Amino acid sequence: MKRISKRIKITFFILFILIIVGFIPTPYYLYQxxxxxxxxxxxxxxxxxxxxxxxxxxxxxLSIEAGNIYYLAYGLLAPHTEIKKATEVRSDLxxxxxxxxxxxxxxxxxxxxxxxxxxxxxxxLHMENNGIFVYGIAEQSKAKGILKVGDIITEVDGTKVSERNEFINYIEQNKEAGDTVSLKITRNGKIREKTVEIIPFGEESNRIGLGITPEEDFIIDLxxxxxxxxxxxxxxxxxxxxxxxxxxxxxxxxxxxxxxxxxxxxxxxxxxxxxxxxxxxxxxxxxxxxxxxxxxxxxxxxxxxxxxxxxxxxxxxxxxxxxxxxxxxxxxxxxxxxxxxx
Known part of the structure; x- marks a missing residue:
């Protein structure tokens, strides 16, 4: 009876460990x-x-977040499956x-x-630009923590901007590394004002900017x-x-x-x-x-x-x-x- 009781305890302990492990998230995505x-x-x-x-x-x-180790094990065995780190998929977003x-x-x-x-x-058709959509923010950008992916920039230093090249050219022609720029943005339907420092792009480049990936946000009339x-x-x-x-x-x-x-x-x-x-x-x-x-x-x-x-x-x-x-x-x-x- 003691041996049976000991086996039951060991079995329940193993099951308990497996259940706990199943709730531990993994930093991976499965692609199929x-x-x-x-x-x-x-x-x-x-x-x-x-x-x-x-x-x-x-x-x-098909993108599956490997929410636990069992999903990950499935990904290792399933055909045509690629395993990626979460940081490769969505960076630090x-x-x-x-x-x-x-x-x-x-x-x-x-x-x-x-x-x-x-x-x-x-x-x-007719196109009308709403502003500059913040598509990405570089790791070294001073905009990190100030701007967010999804913000829409509508003004730079009080000047309205709606086209990507117009936005980039304004900064390159009027600013230097270390200067700041005043931005009017729309975030979740609310207008906000932010100030961001300009940075250089690499030691061998004369390019400057905010360190963001800008895209045009527009509407069309058909x-x-x-x-x-x-x-x-x-x-x-x-x-x-x-x-x-x-x-x-x-x-x-x-x-x-x-x-x-x-x-x-x-x-x-x-x-x-x-x-x-x-x-x-x-x-x-x-x-x-x-x-x-x-x-x-x-x-x-x-x-x-x-x-x-x-x-x-x-x-x-x-x-x-x-x-x-x-x-x-x-x-x-x-x-x-x-x-x-x-």
Whole structure:
């Protein structure tokens, strides 16, 4: 009886330890191939064309916060899973700042997609800038603790600013390292005033600035209304595919030619396609979903790797997937217009 009692105690002790360990958070995220989403159901252009033989899709990456060691163990065993440190994912941003950033990225991506596709289709639109969105703050920036990701700068030293280059040029032409600048910002709907010191960018550079990543926050007025549904999808990487679906509905052409076409890439309002994260997971997702053609951002510099990694992933996985690198929306449209019917 004593032996049985001792075994029971040991068993309960082990279970207790396992339960306690299960509540200890880990500083990791798991990344896996996500879904491919049919854009016809997500994009609605007023009087838009939707009669097509094939389809356009956006691709996602599934991000899971490894809340405990068991999630982490799952990530070590699950196929097509990448483990990243939390600092790689969201740097030192708070949960609220990170969520705000993701929301802005998706909203900005949608608006850039609308502007670029309307411009490419020759449709009327009007843009109005609200100010400078604080997209990121460098570790060495004096703005750290004063500004927050998600702030919108509307005035610099009493001068209204709404364009990124206008903001950067004002500081470079009127300030020196060590000077301060007075900012009027909007945060959570409230107007505030902040003072930030200017810093130099590296010993070998004459550049100065606030040490923040500025982006334009703008609204658009359209001749034809556009509804974009993204639900729980965050980030900017759906920009290119949103643009293609909007453009197709505007010009009333079946650009798919009967193919299942997916892709990824950021888009700016001039139609330039930018690099994204998680390209290998998106390639795998597209292949598993039977996609025929996959657009990726073209590698334009030594630092770019989307095109290279996408081609490598197709070769490694033996996927039957056509990778098409593009640098602009216009390039993607030209490829589709020259595509033969399936």
């Amino acid at each position: 191939p996500g879904t491919t989403e049919d854009l016809t159901a997500m994009v609605n252009v007023e009087d838009g064309y939707i009669d097509e033989k094939g389809n356009f899709y956006l691709t996602t990456v 708070t949960n609220q700042e990170y969520d705000t950033l993701l929301s802005f990225m998706m909203r900005d991506s949608k608006q850039n997609a609308i502007v670029s596709s309307f411009s490419e289709a020759g449709e009327d 001749a034809r209304q556009v509804e974009l549904k993204s639900e729980d999808i965050g980030g900017p990487s759906a920009g290119l595919m949103f643009s293609l679906e909007i453009y197709k509905q505007l010009v009333a052409k079946d650009l798919t030619k009967g193919y299942e076409i997916a892709g990824t890439g950021t888009i700016d309002h001039k139609g330039n396609v930018g690099q994204i994260g998680g390209i290998r997971h998106k390639v795998t997702s597209a292949s598993l979903q039977g996609i025929d053609i996959f657009f990726v951002p073209k590698d334009l510099s030594e630092l770019d790797s989307n095109e290279k990694n996408a081609l490598d992933e197709v070769e490694k996985g033996g996927y039957d997937l056509e990778i098409v690198p593009v640098a602009t929306l216009a390039e993607a449209i030209k490829y589709l217009e020259n595509l033969k019917e399936k």
